Amino acid sequence: MSNRENADVLIVGAGPAALFAIFQLGIYGFRCHLVDRLDRAGGQCAVLYPDKPIYDVPGFPETCGGALTELLMRQAAPCEPRFTLGRAAVELACEADGTWEVGLDDGTRLRAGGVILATGIGMFDIPPGGAVEAAELVPGPAAQWPLERSRGGIRVDPATFETARKGLFAIGDACDYPGKLKLILSGFHEAALATQQMRRHLSGGKRSSVEYSTTSRRVRQRLGRD
């Protein structure tokens, strides 16, 4: 990997909400790059308890973290995500031109038009340690700002899942808003709504209509289905 990589959207975390965000952004033509300190995609439940039964994912009378991750990866595949696994994001900066830069623990710097924090509950007690909570990412020199905390999460606007910083979003267990439940299914909803605001952000504020896979040929073509 080169020392600087660009993507439309940088996602910190690779759990269920992050994986579904690839799909949601992908149907509008955006490419995502995911970073996770764990060595595989799927987040906490897939990595720590891959075979433990889960009963509350809608449409799955019973599944488990491993199986759900595989399905989400397959659903995201046509959107051609890139992954950097086993590396922690340790720095986050907004550049003068409005783009974002994320620094990894090996010195790699990744740049994107927008960033989604999808770091789950944030701290995993897993070797090799060095875990950094999303809200404790070190703001880079170009940014003088805090992430607003709320009940252990990052406060977001529940209409957009944007934080107080333009182009910086939080979804899944990392975010908080009135009524928030730490359910996988809520992470999917949060990814979908964040996508609409990310579209506006990446297009300089332009509002575009929502496209549905059942009615939009362009969406189906991006998924290789038409």
Added chain:
Amino acid sequence: MSNRENADVLIVGAGPAALFAIFQLGIYGFRCHLVDRLDRAGGQCAVLYPDKPIYDVPGFPETCGGALTELLMRQAAPCEPRFTLGRAAVELACEADGTWEVGLDDGTRLRAGGVILATGIGMFDIPPGGAVEAAELVPGPAAQWPLERSRGGIRVDPATFETARKGLFAIGDACDYPGKLKLILSGFHEAALATQQMRRHLSGGKRSSVEYSTTSRRVRQRLGRD
């Protein structure tokens, strides 16, 4: 069926959001009764286009209305829902004691502690006609109140999915709030958050902690899994 039936929660509509609400309420021990003017469960997509591919349900690279409905019904089954199909809800009233009563087009009256409107886009052009939009339900004599409209839906608090009336909720395509997307996956999230507020409503305002199927033995027992 007797002329008056009681359930904990009455759900008007039987589409994906309604079916998942059965499960969400059921894991806390609440029984649901669903009413739909269509003659089968599953809502518009399952009844009108049961075999049309759907690509954007999380965890399903491809599904269709018929298959998704079957899975949601199977997931809800341990919660023992009751269904009244092929009948339209035409009247909605809040009684003096705070319980709700829904009148059907055949004169049946159903009573419950709370009501969830999950009527989809509301108007289907399907024989035998007589379609009634959710927001056009006739308030019963005990109720002097309007449902607040918003962009063709019913305005709800997105933290609770409660309408302006205590104990009356709206989820799925029938509801509106800032950022609302008419996606099946959002209906699932709405059902989960509405459930928490419904629990408080049915227990007279008491707050109880969220229970997860992965950690709560009581939840697994209610699902027949432990």
